Amino acid sequence: MEQNWFFPPHKGIRLGDLANQIGTELSDGAVADRAIHSVAPVYRAKPGDICYMLSRKYRAELETCQASAIICDKTIAPLVPPHIPILLTGRPHTAFALAGTLLHEVAMRPSRNTSLVGVSPAAFVDPSARLEEGVEVEPMAVIGAGAEIGSGTRIAAGAVIGPGVRIGRDCTIAAGVSVLCALVGNNVIIHPGARIGQDGFGYAPGPKGGMIKIVQVGRVIIQDHVEIGANTTIDRGTMDDTVIGEGTKIDNLVQVGHNVRIGRYCGIVSQVGIAGSTRIGDGVMIGGGSGVNGHITVGDGVQIAAMSGVASDVPAGERYGGIPARPMRDFLRDVAEMALRASDRQKKKGGTNE
Incomplete structure (x- = not known):
């Protein structure tokens, strides 16, 4: 791959220092002064790069690897060529993630769209809004009446922060985001195009067969260290609040309905839809394209x-899959039975043709 000017290499971190900071053991202390500048995949890593390997099935990629070091566990270490130092750890994926944060800090959240620092004269900030020192507001952003924004937060180009919204410190609100009727904690990242705090979807039957809109007067509460992906929508509550718990990570193109409460440290993958008034506990992981029923x-x-x-309640600690979702062991058994039946039908069909 040609040089990537979007995320240039780091000026250099000593391999020994990097090993200590990410909690790994360096196999060869003689190379502790080697400079690490970037991350790369195993197959094309070059001097100055660091990479990681999780599975033996990728060992062929080591044939072309010229990395300055590779992160792996003790099961992979014997496969690594002797010219490549090893950073040994029982959690190579986590260690590599930590290395990436050190080497490419600028890639950890949406970057600035302009070189301007501070509040752009091309932005509109209502006179009644309160911005702490160190807030950045890029061109064409709108900060509504009575909004409050904490220090270190950046509001990117074209974002709209509605009246009365509260946003904490060290947040990044990316280009084209709208945040309405919401309270946002500290260190929150909201990626481009996300919509926070718009109407929930609620209607009652009308007298002549139509639908009457149910008023939506709740809020969205986003706790600290949450990350929300591009073009995700989180509806405000009907009368209660929609809540996203601390440390939860939500992918792109996710729909969170009104009054949903998501716990702490959850992971919700792209194209998940969560219907209104659902309660999701702490540490829940929801795979892409899943639908979760309301209430x-x-x-x-x-x-x-x-x-x-997911059509009904799921007990804590369970692994579910399928439509309708059921315990994973039942789902896998059903899949195996269907595959067997399909195979039997194909064999019978082939026998008839003969």
Whole structure:
């Protein structure tokens, strides 16, 4: 791959220092002064790069690897060529993630769109809004009446922060985002095009067969260290609040309905839809393309497989999959039975043709 000017290499971190900071053990102390500048995949890593390897099935990629070091566990270490130092750890994926934050800090959140620092004269900030020192507001952004924004937060180009919204410190609100009727904590990242705090979807039957809109007067509360992906929508509550718990990470193109409460440290993958008034516990993982019914409870630590349809409550700690979602062992058994039946039908069809 040609040089990437969007994310230029780091000026250099000593390999020994990097090993200590990410909690790994360097196999060869003689190379502790080697400079590490960037991350790269194993197959094309070159001097100055660091890479990681999780599985033996990728060992062929080591044939072309020229990395200055590779992060791996003790099961992979014997496969690594002797010219490549090893950073040994029981958690190579985590260690590599930490290395990336050190080497490419600028890539950790949406970057500035202009070189201007401070409040752009091309932005509109209502006179009644309160911005702490160190807030950045890029051109064409709008800060509504009575909004409050904490120090270190950046509001990117074209973003709209509605009246009365509160945003904490050290947040990044990317280009084209709208945040309405919301309270946002500290160190929150909201990626481009996300919509926070618009109407929830609520209607009652009308007298002549139509639908009457139900008023939506709740809020969205986003706790600290949440990350929300591009073009995700989070509806405000009807009368209660929609809540996103601390440390939760939400991918692109996710729909969170009104009054949903998502716990702490959850992971919700792209194209998930969560219907209104659902309660999701702490540490829940929901695979891409899944749908979660409204007015149900998903317990702490639950894992939902991709493309599942969750129709009813899921007990804490369970792994569910399928449509309708059911315990993973039942889902896999059903899949195996269907595959066997399909195979039997194909064999019978072939026998008839003979």
